[in-house]
Amino acid sequence: MIILRYVKLPSENFEEFFNSLKRWGTVYAPVKQGNIYAFKRVDTLGEVSLNYTRTMLPPKKFFVRPKDTLLKLKNGRWEEIREVKKIVLFGVHSCDIHGLQILDKVYLNDPVDPYYKARRENTIIIGISCMPDEYCFCKSLGTHFAMHGFDLFLHELPDGWLVRVGSVKGHEIAWVNESLFEDVTEEDLKHFKEFEEKRSASFKKHLNKEGLADMLDLAFDSPVWKRYERICLGCGNCNMVCPTCRCYEVCDYWINAYEAVRVRRYDSCFMETHGLVAGGHNFRPTRLDRFRHRYYCKSYFDPSAGFNCVGCGRCDEFCPAKIEHVKVLDEVREALK
Amino acid sequence: MNPFQTYDARILEVKELTPREKLFTLRFVDPEINKEFTYKPGQFVIVDIRGFGEFPISLCSSPTRTGYFQLCVRRVGRMTKYMHTLKEGDIIGIRGPYGNGFPMEEMEGSNLLLVAGGLGMAPLRSVLWYALDSGKYEQIYLFYGTKSYEDILFRDEIIHLLKHGEAMNCRVKLAYEVESPSCIYLEKGFAPKVCKGVVTDLFRGEEFDVENTYALICGPPVMYKFVIKELLDRKLSPGRIYMTLERRMRCGIGKCGHCIVGTSTSIKYICKDGPVFTYWEALSTRGLI
Ligand SMILES: Cc1cc2nc3c(=O)[nH]c(=O)nc-3n(C[C@H](O)[C@H](O)[C@H](O)COP(=O)(O)OP(=O)(O)OC[C@H]3O[C@@H](n4cnc5c(N)ncnc54)[C@H](O)[C@@H]3O)c2cc1C
Numbered sequence: 001m002i003i004l005r006y007v008k009l010p011s012e013n014f015e016e017f018f019n020s021l022k023r024w025g026t027v028y029a030p031v032k033q034g035n036i037y038a039f040k041r042v043d044t045l046g047e048v049s050l051n052y053t054r055t056m057l058p059p060k061k062f063f064v065r066p067k068d069t070l071l072k073l074k075n076g077r078w079e080e081i082r083e084v085k086k087i088v089l090f091g092v093h094s095c096d097i098h099g100l101q102i103l104d105k106v107y108l109n110d111p112v113d114p115y116y117k118a119r120r121e122n123t124i125i126i127g128i129s130c131m132p133d134e135y136c137f138c139k140s141l142g143t144h145f146a147m148h149g150f151d152l153f154l155h156e157l158p159d160g161w162l163v164r165v166g167s168v169k170g171h172e173i174a175w176v177n178e179s180l181f182e183d184v185t186e187e188d189l190k191h192f193k194e195f196e197e198k199r200s201a202s203f204k205k206h207l208n209k210e211g212l213a214d215m216l217d218l219a220f221d222s223p224v225w226k227r228y229e230r231i232c233l234g235c236g237n238c239n240m241v242c243p244t245c246r247c248y249e250v251c252d253y254w255i256n257a258y259e260a261v262r263v264r265r266y267d268s269c270f271m272e273t274h275g276l277v278a279g280g281h282n283f284r285p286t287r288l289d290r291f292r293h294r295y296y297c298k299s300y301f302d303p304s305a306g307f308n309c310v311g312c313g314r315c316d317e318f319c320p321a322k323i324e325h326v327k328v329l330d331e332v333r334e335a336l337k
Numbered sequence: 338m339n340p341f342q343t344y345d346a347r348i349l350e351v352k353e354l355t356p357r358e359k360l361f362t363l364r365f366v367d368p369e370i371n372k373e374f375t376y377k378p379g380q381f382v383i384v385d386i387r388g389f390g391e392f393p394i395s396l397c398s399s400p401t402r403t404g405y406f407q408l409c410v411r412r413v414g415r416m417t418k419y420m421h422t423l424k425e426g427d428i429i430g431i432r433g434p435y436g437n438g439f440p441m442e443e444m445e446g447s448n449l450l451l452v453a454g455g456l457g458m459a460p461l462r463s464v465l466w467y468a469l470d471s472g473k474y475e476q477i478y479l480f481y482g483t484k485s486y487e488d489i490l491f492r493d494e495i496i497h498l499l500k501h502g503e504a505m506n507c508r509v510k511l512a513y514e515v516e517s518p519s520c521i522y523l524e525k526g527f528a529p530k531v532c533k534g535v536v537t538d539l540f541r542g543e544e545f546d547v548e549n550t551y552a553l554i555c556g557p558p559v560m561y562k563f564v565i566k567e568l569l570d571r572k573l574s575p576g577r578i579y580m581t582l583e584r585r586m587r588c589g590i591g592k593c594g595h596c597i598v599g600t601s602t603s604i605k606y607i608c609k610d611g612p613v614f615t616y617w618e619a620l621s622t623r624g625l626i
């Protein structure tokens with residue numbers, strides 16, 4: 001059989017296909033943990049939550065780690081620490097695939113971050129279709145469908161999966177498993193279309209992007225920011241869980257009397273130190289400055305990287321103050337009139 | 338190549354400029370790196386005190402003088418304090434140069450008006466030397482605002498230029514805030530080029546050919562607004578006003594996100610889109626100054 005851009009994986013072959021993935025690396029997939037989901041190492045298909053909503057930490061944790069040792073000091077010189085493992089990320093949603101592409105624009109741009117690059121190159125991404133919940137607004141941002149950035153993408157069908165092949169590597173994976181796949185039929189296409197239509201109609205949250213960049217810029221002094229300054233706790237959860245937030249701090253510490261390491265770890269623009277420089281000057285001294293900064297950063301349309309928010313809904317779901325991203329932007333727009 | 342790797346540089350000389358600032362003259366240990374290391378006035382390097390941390394410092398020497406480079410470091414906190422304990426012969430790590438720097442070529446044949454406040458003198462000294470060495474610029478003005486006589490950075494050079502600058506088409510003016518016998522002595526010797534006041538006072542009585550002048554500003558955040566007002570009052574185009582800006586910086590190469598400034602219509606990274614920006618860019622990117 002010639003593997004084309006689209007093939008079908010019947011339900012009865014799904015498990016075998018899943019098991020075959022191990023040969024390409026350690027498999028990580030969404031797993032339910034209490035009332036949240038997380039990408040975890042899995043051995044069997046049974047552990048995977050196929051219809052998860054969103055993981056708390058997005059897949060960025062595999063590439064830009066919460067805590068990451070970059071260099072190790074030996075005899076006064078830095079040695080590069082770089083152990084790369086081959087991994088397979090199974091069950092990534094389209095918004096998160098878009099999120100990774102935004103990170104790519106930052107970390108793979110000149111000068112290339114070698115740590116990020118090595119991890120990206122050693123990771124296979126297998127996407128999976130999803131149904132939106134009350135937090136999702138990816139459709140408004142066009143990130144509800146991934147055209148690139150995956151190796152294989154599985155779309156749910158009543159009797160299996162319609163598989164899109166997105167890369168040479170994906171093609172190889174399908175090829176090795178040739179016997180598990182079938183040709184896509186007219187019937188499958190009909191089901192695929194029905195699924196997409198149903199999904200499209202299920203979005204409850206929409207972001208009005210029309211002229212948003214200018215409206216927000218004009219609303220720099222909006223009273224809405226002031227109101228939210230009092231609601232927001234400044235905890236920085238929204239940064240930690242966001243697939244496109246990537247600010248990091250660097251610190252050196254000594255692991256024993258002779259060896260030190262240089263480590264980077266996630267930072268958040270909600271922290272007072274984020275804009276603080278020596279001499280005590282702070283470029284974003286108030287919580288209002290910091291709250292607004294995050295919205296501006298997320299709502300910037302970078303001509304080369306696109307919009308900085310992919311509408312995954314994490315910042316809403318994990319905000320202890322129940323602040324809703326879209327609502328804030330709508331209110332800022334509303335207050336301008 | 339790992340962009341986070343830093344290269345050994347040996348301290349050739351340490352000179353105390355003021356009680357707070359020291360001038361470090363450095364050279365890379367590896368002669369190959371030394372040869373390849375070129376930079377533009379306005380660019381900066383990241384200094385690496387291995388095992389303690391990194392911090393950005395402007396290059397204050399000029400690329401017209403090869404074989405070494407200089408950093409003027411103010412002691413303000415943890416790392417700069419450590420740096421101040423270093424001696425001739427000690428080795429530190431350096432990576433860079435980073436940032437865009439001033440467009441020295443574009444400005445050739447024009448007048449340069451350098452406006453420095455405090456430590457802002459460091460990057461502008463690079464421009465000053467470059468301009469004097471290359472001889473490719475018309476008139477050079479340096480307006481320098483300092484707290485007191487003791488705080489004047491590169492004091493010997495400044496006094497030398499106060500004395501002999503005109504012969505090199507370089508007019509230096511100095512404003513000080515705290516009166517002292519030394520300042521009064523300077524003022525007597527060089528009036529009206531030296532006066533008590535702030536840097537904007539130095540504009541009094543000065544006319545510039547605005548069609549043919551570029552202003553280059555560096556100083557503490559509060560200084561920019563006042564200096565820019567003086568320049569705009571004289572109808573200097575926002576595209577001819579260059580400023581070098583400071584932010585917290587972790588990486589210097591557009592990754593760590595700390596230096597991001599702007600709003601939904603324009604986001605800039607101070608480290609890679611700057612640190613030199615025109616006033617026009619400041620008008621179109623909120624929060625830049
Ligand atoms: C482009 C650029 C050029 C600079 N040029 C010079 C120069 O020529 N001479 C000079 O003396 N200083 C310069 N600075 C400021 C210098 O980087 C800070 O004074 C220095 O980082 C302070 O470190 P510290 O550990 O001594 O201070 P602390 O107050 O102990 O700093 C704590 C932490 O905050 C970070 N930090 C504090 N202030 C700054 C800052 N302004 N920028 C970036 N990170 C900061 C430091 O990395 C440090 O780890 C420049 C800064 C920038 C951004």
Ligand code: SF4
Nearest residue numbers: 242309310312313315
């Ligand atoms: S800002 Fe919120 S919705 Fe947008 S990508 Fe980040 S976490 Fe997701």
Ligand code: SF4
Nearest residue numbers: 232233235236238319
């Ligand atoms: S998660 Fe919510 S409360 Fe916490 S910093 Fe973000 S907006 Fe504020």
Ligand code: FES
Nearest residue numbers: 588589593594608
């Ligand atoms: S200093 Fe890290 S992004 Fe500019």
